[in-house]
Amino acid sequence: MSEIENNISLENIEIELFLQTLKLCYGYDYNNYNFASFKRRMRALKNKVGVSSISEMIPILIHDKQFLETVIDGLSVTMTDMFRDPDVFLNLRNNIFPVLKSYPRIKLWVAGCATGEEVYSLAILLHEEKLLSRSMIYATDVNKKNLEIAESGIFSLDKVPDYTRNYQAAGGKASFSDYYHARYSNAIIPEYLRERVVFNHHNLAVDTCFGEMHLVMCRNVLIYFNTELQNKALNLFYDSLVRGGFLCLGTKESLRAFTQTDKFSTLSNYSRIYQKLSPDVIPLKEFD
Ligand SMILES: C[S@@+](CC[C@H](N)C(=O)[O-])C[C@H]1O[C@@H](n2cnc3c(N)ncnc32)[C@H](O)[C@@H]1O
DSSP: OOHHHHHHHHHHHHHHHHHHHHHHHHOOOOTTBOHHHHHHHHHHHHHHHTOSSGGGHHHHHHHOTTHHHHHHHHHOOOOOOTTSSHHHHHHIIIIIHHHHTTOSSEEEEEESOTTSHHHHHHHHHHHHTTOGGGEEEEEEESOHHHHHHHHHTEEEGGGHHHHHHHHHHTTOSSOGGGGOEEETTEEEOOHHHHTTEEEEEOOTTTOOOOSSEEEEEEOSSGGGBOHHHHHHHHHHHHHHEEEEEEEEEOTTOOSTTOSOGGGEEEEETTTTEEEEOOTTOOOOOOOO
């Protein structure tokens, strides 16, 4: 074996040991993440911490509880935007919300909500469709630091031009500036949008389902999982939905890993919107 190959396999062993430590000490299970992208993040974490090998982080992880947050944060990809993939929000507004209108109380779960931009986009949409006052959005993530930022409802004013464009493309009915207060370099989401959101720590790899959801959104999270974990998460979403409830995945994600293929119907292949099937529910027609 060449020296390079040897180093690579040693690195894999170090990653395995690190993963075991994370699971044994703290119950965080990253074993079923896509290994290639996980490895890139482990390397980035190693550089950020300033150690020369991944195994050097193992004793720190065991003895320093504060280090856990650095690890979880380092292992998360948190890229997000308001009204990311605006067509998806437009499709939700035009095709899914009219069905949600028939429920007296609407429960929505945003799994892997990162720093909250997707959650507040959904809240704005619900507000414009006059559904917010009877809606509750449960927003969850494995990364507690992300959740704190999300809960603060603050984002950078620099992002406003992009978010305004996205909002308009998502069929925005007002002016995007109606939905934040500017203070110094920050944009702050108003209380009436925030009060319909409950943020919770939840790990899709180990935690159980949320009950009776009408819409589950989990976008750009499954791409980081291997097939086994994707299947597990998709089962969790299936169990969390009411009969006829809706699932929205990221535009690069699908139900391919889901072993119970006959349990959802596809409503939008582009927007990755699916409906939970049940004998007493007539599924909506596919809309694109
Ligand atoms: C790329 S962001 C996606 C944010 C948002 N959904 C979007 O599409 O804009 C991925 C998020 O998934 C979260 N995540 C990763 N693994 C998770 C897990 N096992 N359980 C819950 N959230 C997880 C990360 O912490 C991160 O905030």
